[in-house]
Amino acid sequence: MAGLVIACTATFGDEAEGLLTEGVAPHTLSLSRQRSASNLSAAERDEAVLKAEVVFGQPNPEDLLAAPRLRWVHLSSAGYTRYETPEVREAFQKRGIALTTSSGVYDEPCAEHALALVLAASRRLPECVQEQLGARGWPSREVRRRSGLLRGRSVLVLGFGAIGRRLAELLAPFEVELTIFRAHPRGDEPGRVVVRDGLEEAFAEAEFVISTLPENETTRALVSRPLIDRMQPTAWFINVGRGTTVDQAALHTALTARRLGGAYLDVTDPEPLPADHPLWQAPGCWITPHAAGGQREEMVALVQHFLDNLRRFERGTALVDRVI
Structure with a gap:
């Protein structure tokens, strides 16, 4: 041709x-x-x-x-x-x-970014960074006490496109208890699968909720206040999909009330996130500037x-x- x-x-x-x-x-x-x-x-x-x-x-x-x-x-x-x-x-x-x-270009970096955020949360890296930038103390006992292992933890992955599939592969060596939200299950998913009716229970069980969701009519504000309110007080929410899929006001409320362990957001609504947006100052909220897909x-x-x-x-x- x-x-x-x-x-x-x-x-x-x-x-x-x-x-x-x-x-x-x-x-x-x-x-x-x-x-x-x-x-x-x-x-x-x-x-x-x-x-x-x-x-x-x-x-x-x-x-x-x-x-x-x-x-x-x-x-x-x-x-x-x-x-x-x-x-x-x-x-x-x-x-x-x-x-x-170009999904085949972005699945690997986005999945690695999400895994890095999960590990950072497990090993309390944000607290160590804050300590270095602030008091420069040596809270070894407290950090060790709060640190966890990823192995065996309950992880909910929202969306199972190219990024979700690759993330599941990266999580496999850690033997996590993997739950996958997929609107139309195909039977080839490497873990328990839930559809929309099962999300409340899945959010309540998960220690990490990782969103790889794209934006469309069915996903906008899918991560709603009722779902966020079902999360455990030590659970983390991570978003490498699209900011419009999350009720950010509800997420901010939960973080401010310390009803969540924390959140890592690579995507927000709007983007760039305005400098005076309350999420910048929300307790336990860490933001990367839509960089997950980069290399x-x-x-x-x-x-x-x-x-x-x-x-x-x-x-x-x-x-x-x-x-x-």
Whole structure:
């Protein structure tokens, strides 16, 4: 397959863009006028997308609906909320247009980040950091007394996409009691599975609740006040999914009342989290700036993932991370 017009709406830096330019040959690469470096916002409307057969990046959904030659869209993100609309899905299915994501780039770093946060909570690392930045005492006995082992603990993972699956694999050596929330169980999950009706009981039992949930109509504010209120006073809530899936006011209330062991949030609503937002000062709340999916080789990995899928597209074989 030769002669495709490929539009790119994102920026990736010199090294990755050099790889992209070389890797798409012999096809034509068309760079949008206003490319974005952020996966959190769609690009402005652009004529390059309207003329393309393949689009890579975060294109404007309106352009995708209007592009007459479009055959495949590959997103530079794991999430695809802005494209998960009835209009886009109907048009893509009717015209046979494929939509793929970059989940395969982000599952490993997000899962490792979540595991790191669980271990940090178990080993009381936040308290040690606070001590070093504050009084610089030596509360050895207290830290040792409060430290726990991850092995055998009860862990609830919300969502079982690419990140949830990889996180389950990383948790396996610790022999945790794993419970998985999945809207549509498939029978291949490596642990007990609950659906929405079983969440209250699962939240009450878990010592760690780890959310990898994407944002969509069924997940917005899913982690609600009633669920948070069911959590144990020593339990931790960790979010590497999307901030909009959590009732943040309810989480803040629980933390302030010290009815939770603590929370690690890599995602919030809104983002960036305003400097005066109460979560910054909530007891036991630790925030990382939507960094879970990051790694030094992120941009190169994104481009390579697209190029690997491009080779599949050329051969007519199944695309990786296809959602439509």
